[in-house]
Amino acid sequence: MSGEWLALGALAAAGWLWWDGLQKRELAIAAARVLCTRAGVQLLDETVSQRRLRLRRDDRQQVRFYREFAFEYATTGDERLPGRVYLLGSQVLDAHLIESA
Structure with a gap:
């Protein structure tokens, strides 16, 4: 029975x-x-991709997820920056x- 609760807890954590x-x-x-709007450039694909996920402490020393996202933009439409x-x-x-x- 405790194994079922553990599996259920792991599934709930993964879902969260x-x-x-x-x-x-x-x-x-x-963001x-x-x-991109402020810089006068075009956000390409209207999406981001997560590159990094880590645990870090905030200013109050609470542990938070730190995430780095990448995206691409264009100034003229010819390049992807x-x-x-x-x-x-x-x-x-x-x-x-x-x-x-």
């Missing part, structure tokens, strides 16, 4: 992690969209466009 990840992805898309959005919990830490070299 997936659901929370979807919410954070939406935050990252919104990328605002950044990278951008990044960084989240700690539900807080957007930074979002920036990476200029081509």
